[in-house]
Amino acid sequence: MNSAAPKIRFENVSVSYGGAEPAVRNVSLDIPEGSFTVFVGPSGCGKTTSLRLINRMVLPSEGRVLLNGRDVKEGPAHELRRGIGYVMQSAGLLPHRTVLRNIMTVPALEGRADKNRAMELMELVGLDAGLAKRYPAELSGGQQQRVGVARALAADPEVVLMDEPFSAIDPVVRADLQREVLRLQRELKKTFVMVTHDIDEAVLLGTRIAVFGPGGRLAQTATPYELLTQPADDFVAGFVGRDRGFRALGYVGAERLDTLPLAADPEWVLQVDDDGRPRGWTGSDGVTHAGGTLYVQGDSLRQALDAALSSPSGLGVVVDAQGRAVSLVAPSAVLAAMDAK
Numbered sequence: 001m002n003s004a005a006p007k008i009r010f011e012n013v014s015v016s017y018g019g020a021e022p023a024v025r026n027v028s029l030d031i032p033e034g035s036f037t038v039f040v041g042p043s044g045c046g047k048t049t050s051l052r053l054i055n056r057m058v059l060p061s062e063g064r065v066l067l068n069g070r071d072v073k074e075g076p077a078h079e080l081r082r083g084i085g086y087v088m089q090s091a092g093l094l095p096h097r098t099v100l101r102n103i104m105t106v107p108a109l110e111g112r113a114d115k116n117r118a119m120e121l122m123e124l125v126g127l128d129a130g131l132a133k134r135y136p137a138e139l140s141g142g143q144q145q146r147v148g149v150a151r152a153l154a155a156d157p158e159v160v161l162m163d164e165p166f167s168a169i170d171p172v173v174r175a176d177l178q179r180e181v182l183r184l185q186r187e188l189k190k191t192f193v194m195v196t197h198d199i200d201e202a203v204l205l206g207t208r209i210a211v212f213g214p215g216g217r218l219a220q221t222a223t224p225y226e227l228l229t230q231p232a233d234d235f236v237a238g239f240v241g242r243d244r245g246f247r248a249l250g251y252v253g254a255e256r257l258d259t260l261p262l263a264a265d266p267e268w269v270l271q272v273d274d275d276g277r278p279r280g281w282t283g284s285d286g287v288t289h290a291g292g293t294l295y296v297q298g299d300s301l302r303q304a305l306d307a308a309l310s311s312p313s314g315l316g317v318v319v320d321a322q323g324r325a326v327s328l329v330a331p332s333a334v335l336a337a338m339d340a341k
């Protein structure tokens with residue numbers, strides 16, 4: 001296949017379940033190979049339906065969906081789905097099967113169950129090998145979802161679909177799982193398509209974000225940065241939220257950030273340890289205060305602004321890769337660097 005051609009293409013796709021409004025309305029969308037594409041939007045705007053068009057769980061009423069340039073309607077559904085892993089909101093594990101047998105569900109159907117491969121997958125998704133013989137009910141929600149991810153990867157699919165995979169998981173575990181999935185996608189370089197209604201999750205994970213709006217309309221497809229800085233219309237701007245400007249800073253490198261010498265402010269003395277790592281700020285009253293967040297050289301402007309605003313002296317500490325203080329940054333310098341963009 002031509003490498004420039006999209007992995008998945010929606011061509012003027014509409015889906016009607018027979019209601020007054022279509023669930024998906026005239027959606028055209030290209031999903032590049034190896035991308036992490038996120039479908040995001042409020043409830044009921046056609047995200048899940050769109051995801052299911054890819055593995056043919058739903059058929060278009062109009063238009064077509066192509067995978068590798070081929071209409072997904074062609075050929076048997078089971079062949080199509082062999083190349084597409086699917087992770088659901090509730091992990092959807094088979095309760096009477098052990099973790100290991102759950103992971104091997106799809107390969108076993110094809111007579112290719114391989115226990116060593118299943119153990120490798122457990123390790124890949126961060127599951128302790130000791131859990132292999134447990135049953136789903138003996139796992140936490142987060143562990144079950146990891147099993148769901150391992151199962152989706154078991155047949156070595158080229159595309160992985162995930163439908164709100166983290167929404168039933170508590171926030172701390174969710175952050176862990178999000179990081180793992182991001183790492184997995186980068187490592188495996190597969191095409192991931194995920195549905196969420198959480199814009200922060202979309203911005204965190206997505207390399208491409210498709211925002212769905214009321215009536216199953218595709219309102220915008222963009223990179224996270226474009227979405228935060230150039231929402232296509234009022235609906236997208238409202239959905240993305242009010243602090244989008246601040247979040248967009250997370251994507252802006254700080255190449256042209258003006259910094260100050262460590263002794264720039266006579267009122268405040270930066271304390272450092274023997275290795276030059278910051279240990280706090282001593283004010284003119286002689287009291288030493290804990291420092292704020294540190295800004296590691298090369299990080300985004302968002303981190304630079306955070307360091308400046310959280311510092312008791314009002315000046316953020318810039319550190320090198322070894323954590324040694326090298327300079328200071330004022331909030332005004334961050335704003336100037338933003339303006340220069």
Ligand SMILES: Nc1ncnc2c1ncn2[C@@H]1O[C@H](COP(=O)(O)OP(=O)(O)OP(=O)(O)O)[C@@H](O)[C@H]1O
Binds near residue numbers: 017046047049197
């Ligand atoms: N099997 C179905 N039969 C009839 N109507 C359906 C069916 N599945 C979805 N719908 C309707 O289609 C519309 C889009 O639903 P869909 O589940 O795709 O939206 P969604 O954006 O994923 O929403 P949510 O975030 O709530 O899951 C909704 O109005 C829904 O009620």
